[in-house]
Amino acid sequence: MDLIRTADDLRHLTAAWRAEGEVGFVPTMGSLHDGHASLIRRARSEAARTLVSIFVNPAQFGPAEDLAAYPRDEDRDVERCRALGVDAVWAPPDEEVYPPDVALPEPDPGPVGETFEGVGRPGHFRGVLKVVHRLFDVTGPCRAYFGEKDAQQLFLVVRMVRERNLPVTIVPCATVRATDGLAYSSRNARLGDEEREEAGCLFLALSEAAERARAGERDAAILVAAMGREIGATPLARLDYAAVVSDETFEATDRVTEPVRAIVAARFPSARLIDNLLLPRPADDR
Ligand code: AMP
Numbered sequence: 071m072d073l074i075r076t077a078d079d080l081r082h083l084t085a086a087w088r089a090e091g092e093v094g095f096v097p098t099m100g101s102l103h104d105g106h107a108s109l110i111r112r113a114r115s116e117a118a119r120t121l122v123s124i125f126v127n128p129a130q131f132g133p134a135e136d137l138a139a140y141p142r143d144e145d146r147d148v149e150r151c152r153a154l155g156v157d158a159v160w161a162p163p164d165e166e167v168y169p170p171d172v173a174l175p176e177p178d179p180g181p182v183g184e185t186f187e188g189v190g191r192p193g194h195f196r197g198v199l200k201v202v203h204r205l206f207d208v209t210g211p212c213r214a215y216f217g218e219k220d221a222q223q224l225f226l227v228v229r230m231v232r233e234r235n236l237p238v239t240i241v242p243c244a245t246v247r248a249t250d251g252l253a254y255s256s257r258n259a260r261l262g263d264e265e266r267e268e269a270g271c272l273f274l275a276l277s278e279a280a281e282r283a284r285a286g287e288r289d290a291a292i293l294v295a296a297m298g299r300e301i302g303a304t305p306l307a308r309l310d311y312a313a314v315v316s317d318e319t320f321e322a323t324d325r326v327t328e329p330v331r332a333i334v335a336a337r338f339p340s341a342r343l344i345d346n347l348l349l350p351r352p353a354d355d356r
Pocket of ligand 1: 097098100104105106108109215216217218219220245246247253254255256
């Protein structure tokens with residue numbers, strides 16, 4: 071497995087790989103967990119070569135956010151990639167992603183970038199699209215694997231690729247969860263025992279919304295209220311938002327018409343968690 075630092079080395083490597091077949095690319099911020107591993111396995115099963123990038127992107131963290139505290143363990147991540155059969159890891163220093171004096175494209179996330187995850191994190195999605203655009207520019211044509219766990223990010227990346235005609239196929243990947251339903255996230259490591267025990271409330275809330283949708287509930291406000299109650303009843307959790315959004319526009323909807331996604335965010339004392347679930351059709355519709 072190659073460990074690459076510079077953008078030039080990566081360009082050369084992926085260009086050579088493309089002569090043999092498709093390049094599978096899994097962009098990450100490191101601190102790899104089983105969610106990342108599932109993206110990597112999928113990439114390996116579908117592409118001739120697999121590349122993982124590890125880069126904690128300063129552009130997507132606000133001044134009051136946890137950039138310095140974001141968990142980092144490159145040696146462990148590199149070993150994990152090796153064990154998973156990855157062909158190369160790109161772990162660049164900041165200046166290889168953001169060369170000084172080069173004005174990189176900054177795709178506009180538009181109004182969706184200001185909602186939900188964008189509300190408390192102004193500029194977050196601008197930073198996400200800037201880095202993803204740059205990573206794609208260096209990697210070149212590829213299949214890129216993204217988790218549904220970050221549904222708003224996935225929505226904006228898919229739209230950027232479509233609008234800019236980038237030579238990249240985005241492959242959405244299902245959220246990987248612990249046995250109590252908590253979606254794996256690098257931030258979970260910060261949770262204390264009690265917080266970890268209660269963190270399953272996000273998935274419980276989403277599951278309740280899914281059950282009601284399956285039972286035929288079409289009023290999004292009822293689903294939102296049910297999710298709020300579930301998280302509100304969890305002592306250490308503070309609800310940030312619960313909503314039902316169209317999967318096609320990522321805008322909140324009043325009526326549950328397909329396809330729609332329930333989304334939640336909650337603050338625990340040590341970490342803020344997000345999750346989402348595509349809602350099923352009513353059982354008697356099938
Ligand atoms: P991150 O390192 O948090 O930026 O995540 C890198 C990629 O892994 C993103 O596309 C995430 O959506 C995806 N991801 C993170 N957690 C999970 C999970 N629990 N299941 C599936 N994909 C995930």
